[in-house]
Amino acid sequence: MPGIVVIGCQWGDEGKGKIIDFLAQSADIVARFNGGPNAGHTVFYQEKQLVFHQVPSGILNQKTIGIIGSGCLLDLKILKEELNSIQALGIEIKDRLFIDPKVHLIFPYHQAIDRMREAKRAKIGTTGRGIGPAYEDKYARVGIRVGELRDWNRFVDHLKKNIAFKNFYLMEIYDALPLSEREMIEELKIDLPRLLPLITDTHKLLTDCLKRDGKVIFEGAQGTLLDIDHGTYPYVTSSSPTAGGVCANLGISPKAIKEIIGVAKAYTTRVGEGPFPSEIKEKLGESLREKGREFGATTGRPRRTGWLDLGIIRYAKKINGFDKLAITKLDVLDDLPEILVADGYETEEGEISEFIPEFAGRLKPKYVKFPGWQKSIAGTKRFEELPEFARRYLEFIEERTECEIVIISIGERRTDTLVKKGFFLF
Numbered sequence: 001m002p003g004i005v006v007i008g009c010q011w012g013d014e015g016k017g018k019i020i021d022f023l024a025q026s027a028d029i030v031a032r033f034n035g036g037p038n039a040g041h042t043v044f045y046q047e048k049q050l051v052f053h054q055v056p057s058g059i060l061n062q063k064t065i066g067i068i069g070s071g072c073l074l075d076l077k078i079l080k081e082e083l084n085s086i087q088a089l090g091i092e093i094k095d096r097l098f099i100d101p102k103v104h105l106i107f108p109y110h111q112a113i114d115r116m117r118e119a120k121r122a123k124i125g126t127t128g129r130g131i132g133p134a135y136e137d138k139y140a141r142v143g144i145r146v147g148e149l150r151d152w153n154r155f156v157d158h159l160k161k162n163i164a165f166k167n168f169y170l171m172e173i174y175d176a177l178p179l180s181e182r183e184m185i186e187e188l189k190i191d192l193p194r195l196l197p198l199i200t201d202t203h204k205l206l207t208d209c210l211k212r213d214g215k216v217i218f219e220g221a222q223g224t225l226l227d228i229d230h231g232t233y234p235y236v237t238s239s240s241p242t243a244g245g246v247c248a249n250l251g252i253s254p255k256a257i258k259e260i261i262g263v264a265k266a267y268t269t270r271v272g273e274g275p276f277p278s279e280i281k282e283k284l285g286e287s288l289r290e291k292g293r294e295f296g297a298t299t300g301r302p303r304r305t306g307w308l309d310l311g312i313i314r315y316a317k318k319i320n321g322f323d324k325l326a327i328t329k330l331d332v333l334d335d336l337p338e339i340l341v342a343d344g345y346e347t348e349e350g351e352i353s354e355f356i357p358e359f360a361g362r363l364k365p366k367y368v369k370f371p372g373w374q375k376s377i378a379g380t381k382r383f384e385e386l387p388e389f390a391r392r393y394l395e396f397i398e399e400r401t402e403c404e405i406v407i408i409s410i411g412e413r414r415t416d417t418l419v420k421k422g423f424f425l426f
C-alpha cells in the first residue's frame with residue numbers, strides 16, 4: 001500500500017508543488033486532502049509557469065489521476081479558470097480529474113465575510129478566499145457539499161437559505177451590502193454540465209488503488225505551522241495540513257501511509273500576520289525576497305523572509321513523523337557571503353531546541369553561521385557535485401534534524417532537481 005505524504009514543514013510556500021510534480025511522474029494518483037484555493041502551487045510546464053490553487057500538482061503528468069479529496073474546499077470559479085488554462089496547454093483532464101462529493105463549496109458570501117472580518121476584526125492576514133468562513137459552515141453543519149449539485153432543485157433550495165442567512169449577517173454585523181442570489185445561481189447553472197462528470201466517489205478510487213499496490217501521493221497544501229491545531233494559532237489556516245489530516249480527511253487508514261516527506265525551503269518565509277522568530281528585518285530580507293521571488297502565488301503579497309529555522313523542522317518532524325526531507329530553493333542562497341541557521345532558541349526559562357507555537361513570539365533564535373558558497377549551482381546534476389560549503393550546509397541540516405535530505409531543488413524546472421543516490425520513492 002504505497003501511500004506517500006508530502007507535507008510543508010514551515011508556513012507554506014515551501015515549493016511542494018514542484019516536488020509533487022516531480023514525484024508524480026511515477027504516481028498513479030495525486031490527491032489533495034486539505035485547504036482550498038488559498039494554496040498556490042507553482043509548477044513549470046514547457047517553459048510556462050502555472051499556479052494551481054485547486055487542481056492537484058500532479059495533473060501535468062498525463063498518466064496521473066488528480067483528486068480533490070474530501071477535506072478540501074472548492075471554489076468553482078477558480079476551478080473553471082484553472083481547467084481552462086490546463087486545457088489550453090493541450091492537457092486532457094477527462095477521466096483524470098475527480099472531485100469528491102463530500103468536498104465543501106465556497107461561495108461569494110464566504111469571501112465577503114472573510115474580507116469583512118479581516119478589515120473590521122482581528123487581522124490574520126488571510127488570503128481573502130473565504131477559507132475560514134467556509135470551514136466554519138462545514139463544522140456548523142450548514143455547509144453545501146459538491147455532491148448536492150447532483151440534485152439541482154434541492155441544491156438551489158439549500159443555497160437560497162444560506163444566502164438569505166449570510167446576507168442578514170453581512171448587513172447586520174458588518175453593515176455591508178447583500179449579495180445577489182440570482183447571479184450566484186445563474187453562474188453555477190452554466191458551469192454544471194462541465195462539473196458533474198468530475199464528481200466521483202474518490203474514496204473508492206483511492207482505496208482500490210492502494211489495495212492493488214498502486215502509488216498514491218497525498219498532496220498537502222499550506223504547511224505545519226499553519227495547522228489549525230498545531231500551528232501558530234490564531235495566525236493559521238482553518239484545516240489540518242499535517243500528515244494526520246490525510247487519514248481524517250480522506251478516510252484513509254494510517255496503515256496505507258508508507259512514507260512521509262517534509263518539504264522545507266533552504267530559508268524561511270511567511271505571508272500574513274503572526275510570529276516569525278528568524279525573520280530578517282534588515283535589507284537582506286528584501287534582497288532574499290527579490291532573489292527568491294517571494295511574492296504570494298495566490299495574493300501577490302510580499303512574503304516575509306528569514307533564515308532557516310531548524311527548531312521548526314524538528315517540530316514539524318515530531319508532528320508529522322517524517323525522517324526524509326526535500327530542501328527547496330537552495331540556489332536562492334548562491335550569492336550570500338554568509339548564511340545563518342537558527343538552531344534552537346533562548347527563552348526566559350533557558351535554552352530549548354524545538355519550536356513551540358504557543359511561545360513563538362518569545363523565542364529568540366540561536367544562530368550558527370556558515371560561509372556561503374558564492375557561486376551558481378545552476379545545472380548541478382548530483383548531490384556530490386554541489387560546492388563544498390553548500391554540502392556542509394545541507395549536512396548540518398541533516399545532522400541537527402536527524403533527517404535524511406533525499407531531494408534538493410535548485411531551480412523552477414523539473415530538471416532542476418537532485419535526488420539522493422539510492423532514493424526510490426516507489
Ligand code: IMP
Nearest residue numbers: 012038039125126127131236237271272
Ligand atoms: P486563509 O487560509 O486564507 O484563511 O489564511 C490564513 C493564514 O494562512 C494567512 O496567514 C495566510 O497567508 C496563510 N496561508 C493560507 N494558505 C497559504 C499558502 O498556501 N501558503 C502560504 N500561506 C498561506
